[in-house]
Amino acid sequence: MIDEQTKRPNTFWRELPVLLGVAIIVAVVVRAFVLQTFYIPSESMENTLLIRDRVLVNKLVYDFRSPHRGEVIVFEAPDSWRNDPSEEDFIKRVIATGGDHVVCCDDKQRITVNGKALDETYIYADESGLQDLPSEEQFDVTVPAGRLWVMGDHRSRSGDSRYNFLRHNKDPMQATISEDDVVGRAFVVFWPFSRAKWLSVPETFDKVPAPTAK
Template sequence: MIDEQTEKPRSSFWKELPILLGVAILVAVLVRAFVLQTFFIPSPSMENTLQIDDRVLVNKLVYDFRSPHRGEVIVFKAPTEWSGNPAGEDFIKRVIGVPGDHVICCDRTGPKERLIINGKPLDEPYIYSANGEQDKPADQDFDITVPQGRLWVMGDHRSASGDSLEHWQQSGQDITEATIPEDRVVGRAFTIFWPVGRATWLTVPKPFDAIPNP
């Protein structure tokens, strides 16, 4: 027995195409609004981890389920004091201290200066280096405790980053102005996807595993 099926008119495809395109656009808009978003890097503040004109993919959903962790690279809406823009510009930095953390500069017992977090020196191999010289972890000694609901963030290119340390200095050591509210975090940058030759995952550096909770 042969099943006979009525052939669907080809013209129906063209009738359905606008609907399919509309659904695709809606899905793309929802994904961008709530799940993933791309950002480009406009400055050298995160070198050598991120280079100018790199494109990164940001997970906007992850912090709906947990707080940012030390060592993660995050995108956030900069406070007005940082950017001068009440609407908030998008900044990208690395989380160094989470709420309650005691962060000190610096440990000088080894060959290199190191930040101390909750009593544990932190090795930071990702800090910017050029011509065999690595930036210092900070250009000024400091001793701070991160307030609840806020984050201490720093760029990997310490000498070229407008970050928590710079704003701590400029504000007369005001810890509130120096830190960012957790609710201004847009998401976690988890991969470089462009240019293709630099594509890589942005994982948390291993030394952060040894940092104890406060």
């Protein structure tokens, strides 16, 4: 007669390597294709994201649709955007998508997309509550098809589309990123726990009209 109490522990130890192997494979697949964590190394998205925040990125969502205005995305930065070649992944907010006409600024110092002014309440503000200007530089550009105009929420600390538009002789291709270079959408801050929050799309983007066909 088999001793069940002896059999069960032996079975568990035999199966343990298989269970660990499956767990590792699942973790690798999830990280490669579904979800990934990213560490915030700079001030470019303050106060939405602070240095040393950790965000969770959905890597699957853009396999089914294009990025939307207002979403915070992680992308592989063009070589011309990098001060350090090792700086591969950037995180910014999508301000405009292919075909959109982006202008800075209107008579109230607001960025407009397709003629609609953005109420950018997410832009960096100091401890006194004084908010940065949407941009200290003027620009007027139509985003090429299949590309994105992205900006950091802390404009004066962000090497973004606005910065690279002026840096590269107002070339829209140099100032924008390809949708194919987007890693995924950052949708939640999960660390530190005291700052945990969803990264939702600001309501101001709901009012932006579709671009006018030319």
